[in-house]
Amino acid sequence: MIYTVTLNPAVDYVVFVPEFQSGDLNKATRDYKFPGGKGINVSRVLKNLGTSSINLGFVGGFTGEFIQEKLLQEKLKTNFVPIKAENRINVKLKSNQETEINGQGPLIEQDELAHFMSQLSNLTLEDLVVFSGSIPQGVPKNIYQMCLEMLEKNHVPFVLDISSSELLELVAYHPELIKPNHHELAEIFQTSFSNLEEMLPYGEKLVTMGAKNVLVSMGKEGAVLFNQEGTYLAPGMTGELINSVGSGDSMVAGFIQSYWTNHDSVSALKLGVAAGSATAFTEDLASGEEILNILDRVVVHKLS
Numbered sequence: 001m002i003y004t005v006t007l008n009p010a011v012d013y014v015v016f017v018p019e020f021q022s023g024d025l026n027k028a029t030r031d032y033k034f035p036g037g038k039g040i041n042v043s044r045v046l047k048n049l050g051t052s053s054i055n056l057g058f059v060g061g062f063t064g065e066f067i068q069e070k071l072l073q074e075k076l077k078t079n080f081v082p083i084k085a086e087n088r089i090n091v092k093l094k095s096n097q098e099t100e101i102n103g104q105g106p107l108i109e110q111d112e113l114a115h116f117m118s119q120l121s122n123l124t125l126e127d128l129v130v131f132s133g134s135i136p137q138g139v140p141k142n143i144y145q146m147c148l149e150m151l152e153k154n155h156v157p158f159v160l161d162i163s164s165s166e167l168l169e170l171v172a173y174h175p176e177l178i179k180p181n182h183h184e185l186a187e188i189f190q191t192s193f194s195n196l197e198e199m200l201p202y203g204e205k206l207v208t209m210g211a212k213n214v215l216v217s218m219g220k221e222g223a224v225l226f227n228q229e230g231t232y233l234a235p236g237m238t239g240e241l242i243n244s245v246g247s248g249d250s251m252v253a254g255f256i257q258s259y260w261t262n263h264d265s266v267s268a269l270k271l272g273v274a275a276g277s278a279t280a281f282t283e284d285l286a287s288g289e290e291i292l293n294i295l296d297r298v299v300v301h302k303l304s
């Protein structure tokens, strides 16, 4: 079974304001509320692609009820730890630019954290755990390392989509996949890149350090995959940007869905790029049909 872990779920409030004026009264032309948080997005896209998964993490308050209810309506499986505090609301403002305000998240109590850790202790070699997103208050900063130590005992494979600098230490636990975007990759190595060539050595380094697949997403420029077999570029797909929130998570879902079935990383890269782009071209996360409709248009070049 695939498990997605969203330690800090959210209600994503997506609001369209065509000519947003800061400091003024603005009227929205339309708005949506989605169950959000990176792992939840991965599970929703996996479901759209026909693969089931179980959502883990923390939910509480009216926002937590909304998240849980929406996921159940979509027939997703959940095993969230109930918490006393309320999940956050993240604002995604769509105007000439995309602007985001993400809440800090609720305070997680010790017994709630212990409950979550005990869930991880039951997983096996047959499972896959996807860890994504930020860490709420009250949870130790090294929580992901604590989780990986726990999984290591049972040789449980895992994926990491986290932005913290801790990622550098965590690749030694041999993740199946990590998916930094190009800004996060630069940040991890405390550097900057002015072109693709400058970025390549850093992706390769993460493979040398232990990651089995490193997928560096670059927004509309596409993505580069690094692994032991080589380095592959999938240039960005053209289409109208509507809402890129969750593109990275959709890419993770597409990659995993394919990789977990046939272990071919190039096919996985293609489905990942199709899923990421299809989500950028739609208001909510992409449907399975939207993803498969553009899959044939994804091109991959082997760079080395």
Ligand SMILES: Nc1ncnc2c1ncn2[C@@H]1O[C@H](COP(=O)(O)OP(=O)(O)OP(=O)(O)O)[C@@H](O)[C@H]1O
Pocket: 181, 216, 217, 218, 219, 220, 221, 222, 223, 236, 237, 238, 239, 241, 244, 245, 246, 247, 248, 249, 250, 251, 272, 273, 274, 275, 276, 277, 280
């Ligand atoms: N505007 C776009 N046009 C075409 N494809 C896009 C666009 N934005 C994203 N994508 C596709 O989705 C993938 C993931 O997007 P991105 O690099 O923005 O991830 P991210 O920064 O992790 O996003 P998020 O945190 O919003 O989920 C890209 O590699 C690309 O293939």
Ligand SMILES: O=P(O)(O)OC[C@@]1(O)O[C@H](CO)[C@@H](O)[C@@H]1O
Pocket: 008, 010, 012, 035, 036, 037, 038, 041, 090, 102, 132, 133, 134, 135, 245, 246, 247, 248, 249
């Ligand atoms: O604050 P985090 O956990 O890093 O990111 C949370 C978030 O921005 O990520 C998803 C898009 O990737 C959204 O659904 C959600 O609001």
